[in-house]
Amino acid sequence: MIQELKDHATLADDFNKDEDRVGWHDDTLWWIREKRDKIAWQVPDWELLRDAASNIKDHVLSNLNPYLLQFEANAIANGITVHWAADAAGHNQIVLNILREKEINKLVKSKSMLTEECHLNDFLADNGVDVIDSDLGERIVQLAEEPPSHIVLPCIHKKKEEIGALFHKHLGTPEGNSDPQLLTEAARHHLRETFLSRKATVTGINFAVAETGEFVICTNEGNADMGAHLADVHIACMGIEKIIPERKDLGVFLRLLARSATGQPITTYSSHFKKPRENQEMHIILVDNGRTKQLGREDFRNSLKCIRCGACMNTCPVYRRSGGHSYHYAITGPIGAILAPNLDMEKYSDLPFASTLCGSCTNVCPVKIDIHQQLYKWRQVIVQNGYAPKAKELSMKMMAFTLSSPFVYHTAGKMGRAVLKYAPFTVNNSFNPWYKQRDMPEVPSASFGEWYKKNRN
Amino acid sequence: MSSRAQILAAVLANQPTILPMPAFQPFSPTGENSFDKFVATAKGIGSSVYFLSGIAQVKQLIYTNFSAGRIISPIEELSDVAEFDFADLDAHTLEDVELGVFKAHFGVAENSALWVTEDLLGKRVSPFICQHLMLLVNKTDILQNMHQAYDRIGAANYDFGTFIAGPSKTADIEQSLVLGAHGPRSLAVVILD
Numbered sequence A: 001m002i003q004e005l006k007d008h009a010t011l012a013d014d015f016n017k018d019e020d021r022v023g024w025h026d027d028t029l030w031w032i033r034e035k036r037d038k039i040a041w042q043v044p045d046w047e048l049l050r051d052a053a054s055n056i057k058d059h060v061l062s063n064l065n066p067y068l069l070q071f072e073a074n075a076i077a078n079g080i081t082v083h084w085a086a087d088a089a090g091h092n093q094i095v096l097n098i099l100r101e102k103e104i105n106k107l108v109k110s111k112s113m114l115t116e117e118c119h120l121n122d123f124l125a126d127n128g129v130d131v132i133d134s135d136l137g138e139r140i141v142q143l144a145e146e147p148p149s150h151i152v153l154p155c156i157h158k159k160k161e162e163i164g165a166l167f168h169k170h171l172g173t174p175e176g177n178s179d180p181q182l183l184t185e186a187a188r189h190h191l192r193e194t195f196l197s198r199k200a201t202v203t204g205i206n207f208a209v210a211e212t213g214e215f216v217i218c219t220n221e222g223n224a225d226m227g228a229h230l231a232d233v234h235i236a237c238m239g240i241e242k243i244i245p246e247r248k249d250l251g252v253f254l255r256l257l258a259r260s261a262t263g264q265p266i267t268t269y270s271s272h273f274k275k276p277r278e279n280q281e282m283h284i285i286l287v288d289n290g291r292t293k294q295l296g297r298e299d300f301r302n303s304l305k306c307i308r309c310g311a312c313m314n315t316c317p318v319y320r321r322s323g324g325h326s327y328h329y330a331i332t333g334p335i336g337a338i339l340a341p342n343l344d345m346e347k348y349s350d351l352p353f354a355s356t357l358c359g360s361c362t363n364v365c366p367v368k369i370d371i372h373q374q375l376y377k378w379r380q381v382i383v384q385n386g387y388a389p390k391a392k393e394l395s396m397k398m399m400a401f402t403l404s405s406p407f408v409y410h411t412a413g414k415m416g417r418a419v420l421k422y423a424p425f426t427v428n429n430s431f432n433p434w435y436k437q438r439d440m441p442e443v444p445s446a447s448f449g450e451w452y453k454k455n456r457n
Numbered sequence B: 001m002s003s004r005a006q007i008l009a010a011v012l013a014n015q016p017t018i019l020p021m022p023a024f025q026p027f028s029p030t031g032e033n034s035f036d037k038f039v040a041t042a043k044g045i046g047s048s049v050y051f052l053s054g055i056a057q058v059k060q061l062i063y064t065n066f067s068a069g070r071i072i073s074p075i076e077e078l079s080d081v082a083e084f085d086f087a088d089l090d091a092h093t094l095e096d097v098e099l100g101v102f103k104a105h106f107g108v109a110e111n112s113a114l115w116v117t118e119d120l121l122g123k124r125v126s127p128f129i130c131q132h133l134m135l136l137v138n139k140t141d142i143l144q145n146m147h148q149a150y151d152r153i154g155a156a157n158y159d160f161g162t163f164i165a166g167p168s169k170t171a172d173i174e175q176s177l178v179l180g181a182h183g184p185r186s187l188a189v190v191i192l193d
């Protein structure tokens, strides 16, 4: 993909060519962030819940080996086959082997960021397996031959007219019709046919309970359940960090997940899979793919606590105005910018610079990951490892991008113009070259409020 | 070395010194009336709520709203209005079901989720594949929050269980909420006295 050759700043510039779209993207995500705030504030002890979630995850990471063994033993006792994959290639091969053994060459898949991370679809396509994504947003980006741009809202960058055109071409909906109701109905029929005809399904896993060997999948659409309860073979894929100790811990995480993600009190379905159906085969693939390495990096270990709610993206002023594709990695936004360099420090050396370090991500994260601090630390590691001869250039690009965007009204803006001018780059450090006054790009002379008005109205 | 051994060894080598499992904090109660909260939340996420006093009234509700189409229910008292013996059928044959009626173990006020397990569903796919869903819950079985929910579930030995909150939905197209994604287009919650 051409995209992968470009860095974040360049891709962000591409996205910013269409100003209306950027404004719309920004507003949509901010609206979701506001929904999250509204519902979070209704929960007494929201902060205690975040503490509990964070502490449980810390505990799990410090005791992961025994928990993995406990989970495996219980899952096997429940009649589930457990596989282990060291990397993406291993994971993909396991999926293919299971399908080959059953002589299945068609698959329906529900949303799983892990399979995106492993590029499972491409691998299976190369091996003659037809994959249909069943989450509506994922199906849309699949038809558009694009990766998802957000981990919870895969096609948040797409306008309904573009989706209408895609559906007209692929599903035969009336030309020029972009009514969400009609398009969703068309997808419902198309995918129902798919659910009924596919013998195998691949799903992700939100939580895996060591105590019982069960795993939980959360969806609003019901697509994971439709796939899993109709297929003869269910393959569920998870990163090894998805383990939680006990069933009752789900009480903490299910209270946080959907509220943080979309501002809903809970997803429509929170399904607990413990045993396969009669005559059904159920597989779990436990995937490392860099996670054990991240576990050993003290500064970045916390990133493994992520429950993939997407809140850090929705709130991020850079993400909102640069779009998910500018991160050129499966997990987008602030958390993606921490996870990606762990896998390939050189290729993703630009991502930790795609941040203003304003800390908004850290403030909303339901498991209290110190996201912006980790981004800052990555910058140092990247420079120290010699992977960022362009660090300064990236920083300057980022600064220019930041200053030309009215996003600060949502975050830093309320702290005043001085903040805009000097912060969020307040850390004096030789790895932050834009700290030095002389290196700063020119600040727009109009006050930001004036600038904002002129450019937005 | 197998992937399994390799991963487990790497985890063991890299996991930090053990941190204690936090003592589970009992979260302070909301002070709200659970029942009212449940009803308001259910309506807020697109469910319809009915207050009925017995199976006869449930039948009446079914008659009034679903005059045509296939109805399934593993509830024996409803066997004169709904197909009762569907548990042994192939799951795919349920694709033309218009309405599924099931009992729920309990409901949760903070999010209006209802807990159902396979033994209450006849088949796992039944509450997902039907066009419309009706779930019955006793008024006395409304709990306050998810902590109480898992206390109640305890060590129950289900093969499959799910919390259902509202009709299936999506907002993937420009964040416009559409009810009826892949699962039921509507959820009727019946609260039995």
Ligand code: SF4
Pocket (backbone or CB within 6 Å): A305, A306, A307, A308, A309, A310, A311, A312, A313, A335, A361, A364, A365, A366, A367, A368, A369, A371
């Ligand atoms: S890092 Fe935190 S806020 Fe971001 S997706 Fe993960 S859990 Fe959500």
